[in-house]
Amino acid sequence: MTYAPVDLNLTDPTNGFMHFVLYTEPSRSVAGASLNAAVDIEAQQTVTPHFQEWLSRLVRCEPNALHCTLVERTKIPALFHPCVTEDASSPSAINGSGCVCRRTFYDPEFGLPVVGEHFKHSGTGGTDQWSYKTYAPLALRSDDVFSRFHTGRSLFWARTEKGDLSILPQREGHGYGIGYGGGGPYTLAAYLTQLAETDGQNTAIATSYSPEDAHPAIVKWTQSSAAVRGTNELSLGDLKAMLES
Numbered sequence: 001m002t003y004a005p006v007d008l009n010l011t012d013p014t015n016g017f018m019h020f021v022l023y024t025e026p027s028r029s030v031a032g033a034s035l036n037a038a039v040d041i042e043a044q045q046t047v048t049p050h051f052q053e054w055l056s057r058l059v060r061c062e063p064n065a066l067h068c069t070l071v072e073r074t075k076i077p078a079l080f081h082p083c084v085t086e087d088a089s090s091p092s093a094i095n096g097s098g099c100v101c102r103r104t105f106y107d108p109e110f111g112l113p114v115v116g117e118h119f120k121h122s123g124t125g126g127t128d129q130w131s132y133k134t135y136a137p138l139a140l141r142s143d144d145v146f147s148r149f150h151t152g153r154s155l156f157w158a159r160t161e162k163g164d165l166s167i168l169p170q171r172e173g174h175g176y177g178i179g180y181g182g183g184g185p186y187t188l189a190a191y192l193t194q195l196a197e198t199d200g201q202n203t204a205i206a207t208s209y210s211p212e213d214a215h216p217a218i219v220k221w222t223q224s225s226a227a228v229r230g231t232n233e234l235s236l237g238d239l240k241a242m243l244e245s
Contacts, residue, residue: 036112036135037170038070041155043119043129048152053165055132058105058114066113067104070133078102083118098122103130109164110137136170139204146200149192150233151178156188158203171205178222185222189214192222196239217242 045051063079071079081092084099092101103116114134121127140146140160149168150157156168156176169191170176176191177184190209194202196218206213218239 035138035172037172037175039134039136039155039167039170041132041134043131045153045155046130046132048155050150050152050157050165051155054107054157054167057108059108061104061106063102063104064113067115070113070115070135071102075102079104079115084120092118094120095122098126107134109141109166112137134167136167138171139169140166144203146195146203146236148233148235149195149239152232154178161200169203169205171207174205174209179225181223186211186214186219189219189222192218192234192239193243196236196243199240200236215243217245 041051046055067079068076078092078100079102081101082090083101083103084090084093084097087093088096090099090101092099094100097120099118099120101118103118105114105116106112107114112135114132117131117133119127119129119131140158144160144162144164146158147161147163148159150159150165154177156170158166158168160166168176174187175184176188178188179185187209190211190213191205193213193215194206196215221234221242
């Protein structure tokens with residue numbers, strides 16, 4: 001399937017999911033995203049301020065079909081089970097006070113589904129943590145202009161001129177990375193180069209990127225050890241200055 005940026009406003013943003021393509025094979029009981037990259041957020045990544053900002057705007061909701069694509073088929077029933085903290089007799093309760101439930105949300109900025117996975121040891125003093133899974137958008141909203149890039153603990157974010165925070169748009173099979181030589185840093189650098197070259201206007205992920213699409217100065221940053229220390233950010237102005245270096 002091919003697409004161009006103009007094709008990415010796939011649904012009316014006032015009436016449900018946007019920038020999302022669902023792939024199904026009913027005969028094989030397969031359903032998932034064909035273009036949008038799945039984003040796994042481990043418990044240790046949830047401590048970053050950008051994640052907490054994003055989490056704070058999520059809206060809890062009843063599970064729907066898109067939430068089911070984010071979990072294994074055998075785990076789908078757990079989407080409908082309450083947390084042990086809400087119902088001690090929940091099917092997801094373990095040994096009385098432990099829990100392995102799922103919790104469903106949506107991101108009101110994009111309508112994309114989010115699933116939280118609870119892991120809680122029984123008793124007191126043990127592990128009690130949440131991890132999350134969602135999809136990256138294929139572009140920012142049509143009236144959004146990219147302003148700033150943030151990264152921390154291998155999570156990648158975009159902030160718009162209006163101040164809204166989004167998971168950085170990403171295409172399935174083209175993951176991002178920093179701090180090493182390889183495809184991840186090149187793909188990230190190519191997308192950041194695109195943002196810089198279009199003054200933050202073209203936020204749609206390309207069908208594919210080649211090494212020449214990434215400016216050498218931006219590649220140098222994404223491959224550098226400086227990019228992996230703590231939480232880092234680059235403004236649109238920073239990226240445009242790299243193009244001139």
